Amino acid sequence: MITRLIETIGSPFSSYIESTGRLTRFFLAGIRQIAVLPFQWNKILDQIGFIGAKSLFVILLTGLFTGMVLGLQGYYSLVDFGSEAALGAAVALSLIRELGPVLTAIMITARAGSAMTAEIGVMRMSEQIDALITMQINPVRFIFSPRILAALISFPLLTAFFDVVGIFGGFLSGSLLMGINETVYMDKVIQSVKMIDIWGGFIKSFVFALVVATICCYRGYFAHMNNQGQTGAKGVSLATTSAVVQSCIWILIFDYAITYFLV
Amino acid sequence: MTQPFIEFKNVYKRFGNLEVLKGVNLSIEKGTVTVVIGKSGSGKSVLLKHIVGLVQEDEGDVLIQGKSLNRLSGKQARQFKKNMSYMFQDNALFDFLTAFENIALPLAETTRMTVEQIRKKVHDRMARLSIEGIDHKYPSELSGGMRKRVALARALVTDPELILFDEPTTGLDPIRKNDVHHLIREFQKQFGFTAVIVSHDIPDIFDLAQQIALLDEGKIVFKGTRQEIMACEHETACAFIRGREMLYDRSKT
Numbered sequence: 001m002i003t004r005l006i007e008t009i010g011s012p013f014s015s016y017i018e019s020t021g022r023l024t025r026f027f028l029a030g031i032r033q034i035a036v037l038p039f040q041w042n043k044i045l046d047q048i049g050f051i052g053a054k055s056l057f058v059i060l061l062t063g064l065f066t067g068m069v070l071g072l073q074g075y076y077s078l079v080d081f082g083s084e085a086a087l088g089a090a091v092a093l094s095l096i097r098e099l100g101p102v103l104t105a106i107m108i109t110a111r112a113g114s115a116m117t118a119e120i121g122v123m124r125m126s127e128q129i130d131a132l133i134t135m136q137i138n139p140v141r142f143i144f145s146p147r148i149l150a151a152l153i154s155f156p157l158l159t160a161f162f163d164v165v166g167i168f169g170g171f172l173s174g175s176l177l178m179g180i181n182e183t184v185y186m187d188k189v190i191q192s193v194k195m196i197d198i199w200g201g202f203i204k205s206f207v208f209a210l211v212v213a214t215i216c217c218y219r220g221y222f223a224h225m226n227n228q229g230q231t232g233a234k235g236v237s238l239a240t241t242s243a244v245v246q247s248c249i250w251i252l253i254f255d256y257a258i259t260y261f262l263v
Numbered sequence: 264m265t266q267p268f269i270e271f272k273n274v275y276k277r278f279g280n281l282e283v284l285k286g287v288n289l290s291i292e293k294g295t296v297t298v299v300i301g302k303s304g305s306g307k308s309v310l311l312k313h314i315v316g317l318v319q320e321d322e323g324d325v326l327i328q329g330k331s332l333n334r335l336s337g338k339q340a341r342q343f344k345k346n347m348s349y350m351f352q353d354n355a356l357f358d359f360l361t362a363f364e365n366i367a368l369p370l371a372e373t374t375r376m377t378v379e380q381i382r383k384k385v386h387d388r389m390a391r392l393s394i395e396g397i398d399h400k401y402p403s404e405l406s407g408g409m410r411k412r413v414a415l416a417r418a419l420v421t422d423p424e425l426i427l428f429d430e431p432t433t434g435l436d437p438i439r440k441n442d443v444h445h446l447i448r449e450f451q452k453q454f455g456f457t458a459v460i461v462s463h464d465i466p467d468i469f470d471l472a473q474q475i476a477l478l479d480e481g482k483i484v485f486k487g488t489r490q491e492i493m494a495c496e497h498e499t500a501c502a503f504i505r506g507r508e509m510l511y512d513r514s515k516t
Contacts, residue, residue, distance in 0.1 A: 119359075122358075123357075126353060126355060126358075127351050127353065127355040128355050128356075128357055128358075130312075130317050130349075130351070130355065131349070131351060131355035131357075133315075133316070133317060134315050134317070134344070134347070134348070134349035135348075135368065135369040135372070135373065135421075136341065136344050136345050136369075136373050137368070137369070137372045137373060142372070
């Protein structure tokens with residue numbers, strides 16, 4: 001009775017510790033392999049194309065509408081205090097410090113992260129990862145390292161695009177729609193944004209890139225080891241769902257932590 | 264007495280509550296073809312995966328030329344595995360790579376061969392396996408037989424000393440099946456590699472084998488030549504190759 005109780009309480013805990021240890025080793029192995037020669041230029045470029053270039057449209061669209069919504073909401077909030085002239089500053093700082101990195105990371109998770117998990121999960125289920133091992137090819141180097149480097153390059157660039165298009169979106173709704181003077185809007189953007197804000201946004205992007213690439217690749221790589229003991233298509237489906245959910249949660253947790261240290 | 268190339272010594276393997284191998288003893292000589300037969304789910308693939316290191320034994324030992332696989336130094340283990348290929352039951356071709364890229368992968372990733380040398384070698388293997396002209400096709404664009412040949416070409420391209428075949432002809436029609444058997448036989452004669460083949464193609468596969476082993480209920484219950492198994496003097500082996508379930512079950516009681 002007591003043994004079973006201890007087992008019931010301890011089992012999820014020990015499984016969590018085990019899983020965290022595996023994730024850490026996977027992450028460190030992937031980082032180490034980035035520096036191992038020869039560099040995998042082709043694979044890195046392929047992944048930049050997949051994570052970065054193919055996500056560009058969705059990032060631009062999301063950025064534009066986020067900026068437009070911020071412009072509208074900001075205008076109606078500020079106009080009550082007669083400070084609608086500060087709209088440019090409000091939109092730019094919200095985007096560069098917070099919404100740009102976070103929403104970009106979440107959109108990339110939804111588009112590229114989920115696809116990464118599914119692709120690697122299928123490789124696991126169809127013994128392609130085992131095939132790499134039998135060919136003496138390091139699967140972590142082959143699969144994970146190019147993706148993590150590509151994410152580190154793509155995330156900040158996409159965040160920058162998101163920020164710029166978002167500020168333009170705010171301009172569209174704030175100046176063209178609600179009538180705030182265009183020069184005032186742009187002047188406030190330029191005056192309010194400091195280099196530290198931009199660096200802060202980029203630091204977040206780098207951290208989110210590590211979080212998303214690691215969680216999504218890890219979940220796919222170990223898609224056969226889930227709590228429900230599912231393999232095959234069901235295992236890949238569970239891995240993909242948990243990769244997206246966990247990535248989003250950790251993005252928000254890290255966002256808070258980094259903001260806390262930056263402000 | 265010569266030392267076996269590979270030796271299973273009292274190997275046990277369990278997955279959760281399921282005991283798959285229950286004391287396997289098997290010796291494989293260098294340069295020979297060993298065929299492992301047995302019921303579906305009897306652990307034949309698990310046996311193969313012990314050699315390549317994809318599965319670790321719970322008890323017992325797998326010896327490579329007299330040395331425990333687990334006690335080989337990193338360099339020795341790498342050297343042994345470098346000279347080995349594995350042909351998977353479902354081919355395990357990379358669906359994001361073309362046929363050419365799939366075959367070239369082990370050379371491109373693990374050797375210092377130039378692009379031209381790789382191209383030449385891959386095309387040589389493709390020509391021998393009659394799969395020329397499919398360089399740019401992806402596995403999903405190929406027929407089952409073609410995919411098998413691509414997987415076989417990938418297994419052969421590194422000129423390995425040992426090739427492990429996990430049901431190399433599953434899902435093929437009789438003509439393609441005999442074709443693959445013929446190719447394995449020809450390549451084995453030509454290159455002299457050691458082959459371990461897990462197969463259900465009874466009795467056709469026996470033509471290739473110098474040694475046949477029957478894995479049953481986690482143990483090797485029969486080892487012998489084609490003539491010995493076909494002579495039907497071993498009751499369980501005889502019942503198995505004739506596909507008589509009742510006789511097969513009775514033979515074990």
